[in-house]
Amino acid sequence: MTFDYRLKKEKDFNLVFNKGKRLFSSCMTVVYFPSKELKAGFAVSKKHGGSVKRNRIKRLLRESFRSFLPDFGQNFFFVFIPKVQNEYTLKQFKESMGYIFKKGGFLK
RNA sequence: UAAGUCGGUUAUACGGUCGCGGGGGCAGGGAGAGCCUGUCAAUGAGGAAAGUCCGAGCGUUUUAGAAACAGGGUGCCGGAGAAAUCCCGGUGAAGGUGACUUUAAGGAAAGUGCAACAGAAAAUAACCGCCGAUUAUUCGGUAAGGAUGAAAAGGCGCGGUAAGAGCGCACCGCCCUUGCGGUAACGCGAGGGGCUGUGUAAACCCCACCCGACGCAAGAUUGACAAAUCGUUUCACAAGGGAGUUUCACCGAAACGGUUUAACAAAUAUCGCUGGGGGAUAUUGGUAACAAUAUUCGUAGAUAAAUGACCGUACACGACAGAACUCGGCUUACAGACCGUCUUAAAAA
RNA sequence: GCGGGUGUAAUUCAAUGGUAGAAUUCCAGCCUUCCAAGCUGGCAGCGUGGGUCCGAUUCCCAUCACCCGCU
Numbered sequence: 001m002t003f004d005y006r007l008k009k010e011k012d013f014n015l016v017f018n019k020g021k022r023l024f025s026s027c028m029t030v031v032y033f034p035s036k037e038l039k040a041g042f043a044v045s046k047k048h049g050g051s052v053k054r055n056r057i058k059r060l061l062r063e064s065f066r067s068f069l070p071d072f073g074q075n076f077f078f079v080f081i082p083k084v085q086n087e088y089t090l091k092q093f094k095e096s097m098g099y100i101f102k103k104g105g106f107l108k
Numbered sequence: 109u110a111a112g113u114c115g116g117u118u119a120u121a122c123g124g125u126c127g128c129g130g131g132g133g134c135a136g137g138g139a140g141a142g143c144c145u146g147u148c149a150a151u152g153a154g155g156a157a158a159g160u161c162c163g164a165g166c167g168u169u170u171u172a173g174a175a176a177c178a179g180g181g182u183g184c185c186g187g188a189g190a191a192a193u194c195c196c197g198g199u200g201a202a203g204g205u206g207a208c209u210u211u212a213a214g215g216a217a218a219g220u221g222c223a224a225c226a227g228a229a230a231a232u233a234a235c236c237g238c239c240g241a242u243u244a245u246u247c248g249g250u251a252a253g254g255a256u257g258a259a260a261a262g263g264c265g266c267g268g269u270a271a272g273a274g275c276g277c278a279c280c281g282c283c284c285u286u287g288c289g290g291u292a293a294c295g296c297g298a299g300g301g302g303c304u305g306u307g308u309a310a311a312c313c314c315c316a317c318c319c320g321a322c323g324c325a326a327g328a329u330u331g332a333c334a335a336a337u338c339g340u341u342u343c344a345c346a347a348g349g350g351a352g353u354u355u356c357a358c359c360g361a362a363a364c365g366g367u368u369u370a371a372c373a374a375a376u377a378u379c380g381c382u383g384g385g386g387g388a389u390a391u392u393g394g395u396a397a398c399a400a401u402a403u404u405c406g407u408a409g410a411u412a413a414a415u416g417a418c419c420g421u422a423c424a425c426g427a428c429a430g431a432a433c434u435c436g437g438c439u440u441a442c443a444g445a446c447c448g449u450c451u452u453a454a455a456a457a
Numbered sequence: 458g459c460g461g462g463u464g465u466a467a468u469u470c471a472a473u474g475g476u477a478g479a480a481u482u483c484c485a486g487c488c489u490u491c492c493a494a495g496c497u498g499g500c501a502g503c504g505u506g507g508g509u510c511c512g513a514u515u516c517c518c519a520u521c522a523c524c525c526g527c528u
Contacts, residue, residue: 008412009375009412011375050158050430051158051430052428052429052430053429055430056416058412059415059416060417062127062128062416063416064417066126066127066417067417090416090417090418
């Protein structure tokens, strides 16, 4: 996942949070809003733990998002918000991300 | 051998595939610019990166200048260091059988305050007691003994006395003088004074010394808010403003008019932003902190913020934990492994 | 990243270094035909670890948690 696919500016985050729609799965919440480019941001709160744990979660989310990257039909802004759990695994995130993308019909 | 004490080292390793950050080389595109694309081989978190408890660099504020006050800090001695209250070595005190550990450790005769409960009394000591005198219930002397308390008016013994008392003496403690050792704190001894002065300064305080404030979200560049600059007028060495307060030093102040600035403008677009009191090894000096010399290494620089996924091999099956301007110290968290110092106890020689 | 502040009963707050207190809540009893209200009584505690002190909620140091401000 290259740098260009990341959501960075606070304006964009506010846009997504205020006007976007939400989808849920067992371990995360996804907020999305249609746009010209495909971008994804990750919001991990301090409830998950220290900076090591939070970085670990972001890496796993980025990795799982990367695996879906070639299959998108339309362009959206996404914000992924994981829920607090004891353990975080890549499998879990991939499965629930796939479930959500099917539900929303984002993939080809 | 067991139990401990103090100190140090290490912080999964190796290989393959995909992916990420910032640089570099090469090739191509492009009028041009690391502007875009491709590719190559390197490189990319810690001992605490953490807490932000101290200090320094660096930046802004009048190049932070003087005096007094306020506020804050420090407080045995010597050393190291750019500096620091926490580093190193010692002294005293406290704790431990010991190795060793801890230590904000000046002043209570400058002044003020506080000392609950208990107790006669918590600081100008006198309730009971003891002794003497006597109008027989008062006066005087005294501080040995007395339910307390954290602390009770130098301790203990002998002499002494009406009873007692440093009243006298020995030892200890205290104070003064002095000899020796030590750079010093201080230690060891000698002589004298006879001794009234409770504790608390991590209560206010006094004394000595030190400190301006704010912090990289500091701040600078381009653009904007607006600013800069020029001219005129008015006031004038005054007022007011500019650094915690006051006094001084330093900076003149206000109003009006003109000139300059095409577009793009962002919670970092660019700079600050990483070579620095750097690391490693060896030698020398020093008990040590550390210093000097030589050789060698080239070592993250992001900005919604880079280290992940999968596979294989090995074992101890991987703890605490993620740079955000930099560095020195401290504190706190931490699986396991290894190395060394010394102590105590038991046994053997 | 930097700079501040606060931790006391289940909750909201007090307390000069000397026995931690008030209101609400909760529990038990009384009252009532029953409930509420009222009355009486009770339970429950200084974030954690050191130090100073005879003695710390209070003073000092460290640590943990929470909150606020600065672009």
